[in-house]
Amino acid sequence: MATHDLPRLLTFADTLADAARTAIMPFFRAPHVCEDKGGGRFDPVTEADQASERAMRALIEREFPEHGILGEEYGGALASEGYQWILDPIDGTRAFISGLPTWGVLIGLYHDGRPLLGVMDQPYLDERYRGWMDGANVTARGETKTLRVRDCTGLSEATLSTTDPYLFDGAEAEAFARVRKEAKLTRYGCDCYAYCMLAAGHIDCVIENHLKPFDIAALIPIVTGAGGGIVNWEGGDASSGGRVLAWGDARTRDGAMKLLAPLR
Numbered sequence: 001m002a003t004h005d006l007p008r009l010l011t012f013a014d015t016l017a018d019a020a021r022t023a024i025m026p027f028f029r030a031p032h033v034c035e036d037k038g039g040g041r042f043d044p045v046t047e048a049d050q051a052s053e054r055a056m057r058a059l060i061e062r063e064f065p066e067h068g069i070l071g072e073e074y075g076g077a078l079a080s081e082g083y084q085w086i087l088d089p090i091d092g093t094r095a096f097i098s099g100l101p102t103w104g105v106l107i108g109l110y111h112d113g114r115p116l117l118g119v120m121d122q123p124y125l126d127e128r129y130r131g132w133m134d135g136a137n138v139t140a141r142g143e144t145k146t147l148r149v150r151d152c153t154g155l156s157e158a159t160l161s162t163t164d165p166y167l168f169d170g171a172e173a174e175a176f177a178r179v180r181k182e183a184k185l186t187r188y189g190c191d192c193y194a195y196c197m198l199a200a201g202h203i204d205c206v207i208e209n210h211l212k213p214f215d216i217a218a219l220i221p222i223v224t225g226a227g228g229g230i231v232n233w234e235g236g237d238a239s240s241g242g243r244v245l246a247w248g249d250a251r252t253r254d255g256a257m258k259l260l261a262p263l264r
Contacts, residue, residue, distance in 0.1 A: 002111060006132055010117055012063060017121040017128060020089060020105040022035040025123050029099050049073055052089030052105060056207045059130045060085050072214045078240060080113040086217035091120075092163075092191030101125050102193040102212025115239055118218030120196050122246035129196040131222030136199055147226040149248030150201035154180040155255035158204035161194040162186075167209055171262070172243070175233075178209055178259040186203050195219040195246055199226035202250050207260075209233075219246070229253065233260045 027048035037043040051074045058070055068084035070076035070228050071126065086195060090104030107119040119197070120129040127140040129147065136147040152158050160183040168176045180186050183205070188201035190197070192215075197203040199222050216238060220230050223246050233243040245260065 001067070001184050004111065004116060006117065008134065009109060010119075010130060012059075013109065013117060013119045013130070014105050014128070016059055016085075016087075017105055017119050019059055020052040020107075020121065021056040021123040023055040024048045024090065024105070024207040027051075028096065028124060034097050036041050040125060042094075044097055045073065046090070046097060047095060047097065049090045049093060053087055054226050056085075056087055056107070067096045070214060072212070077214050078113070079110070082086075082112065083116075084110045086110060086214050088192075088214040088218070091215060092193070095189065095191055100189075102190045104192045104196075106192055106214065106221075108221070109216070110217060110239070113239070115217060115224075116120035117219040118221035120192050120218055120222060121157070122193065127196075129199065129222050131218075131220075131225035135226050136222050136225030138196070138200060147222070148201055149199060149223075150204070150227050152204040152252045153251040154251045155205070155259075156180065156184060158255075159184050159185045159187065159202070160205045160207065161190055161197075161203050162188060162207050163191050163194070164188060175260045175262065179205075179207060182259065192219060193225055195230075198228060198246055199223050201226075202208050202247070204248050205256055206246040207256065209243040211244050213239065213241050216241050216244060223248075229259065234247065 032047045034046045053071045068079045071087040084152045088106035091106045096103040101124045105121040109116045226247040230246040232238045
């Protein structure tokens, strides 16, 4: 089993997040160029997304030239060997261009294709969430606290989240509707921030689909390190994205999986 210098890697991930903050913040709630990547649904990319990823890539190439990089804006392929930084320079660009503070910078590090550590940084709120598979913390406005998911007896007591109620079509929409009907409360529009609220003990379950590796890589260690978990809808590995279920309490997971099960 490989031995990782986690303190050094986490410190470097903080350095990446600092660089992304510097690149992004001049554009938030300020005039900037926004383009549509195209496709069937509006898919925005801004100057801030591009500046953020360029800044992080430059630092990785200088400090760890042997490490791979996969980023939303400048590409790469998911690797099965070695270290790979997986970057989403702004997760929640639609929130960003709407002036809403529920976007975040996602910085994940995989080793041999498996999640090792993750950081979600929300610069405007001055909140940084870190995870390393067996631990997680948040530094908010100068104070660092351990992250821990909360107990939840089942879906009927759960707060559920997904980014958009129209993410799902057909059988997927029916499956999500079954879970939503059972849940105590459902919140929309939080992107990566929902997973961090789950890790912090404020949300119990997140269900999404069509995720790319850079949408989830940083969040798996944060949720897992806080005592929760993330799987695909079939109950398997979610590190490549796809249809994802995140939970804080296994009882919530079990209830959700039963209602998603007809899609297996």
